[in-house]
Amino acid sequence: MPIYEYSCRTCGYRFEKVQKSGTEHETTCPNCDSAEVQKELSSFSTGASSSSACFSGG
Numbered sequence: 001m002p003i004y005e006y007s008c009r010t011c012g013y014r015f016e017k018v019q020k021s022g023t024e025h026e027t028t029c030p031n032c033d034s035a036e037v038q039k040e041l042s043s044f045s046t047g048a049s050s051s052s053a054c055f056s057g058g
């Protein structure tokens, strides 16, 4: 399941939310209950960040 990051534009609170497949409903800030939340891009591999650690297990 994809996890999206949200940041509240009212209080600045950042939180993550798991979005079900094809299900997108209103997201509100769990801190101030405001609907002014900004969906942030997940921290996927978009930049040039080299890592030595291997993720694949054996």
Ligand SMILES: [Zn+2]
Binding pocket: 008, 009, 010, 011, 012, 013, 029, 030, 031, 032, 033, 034
């Ligand atoms: Zn908030």
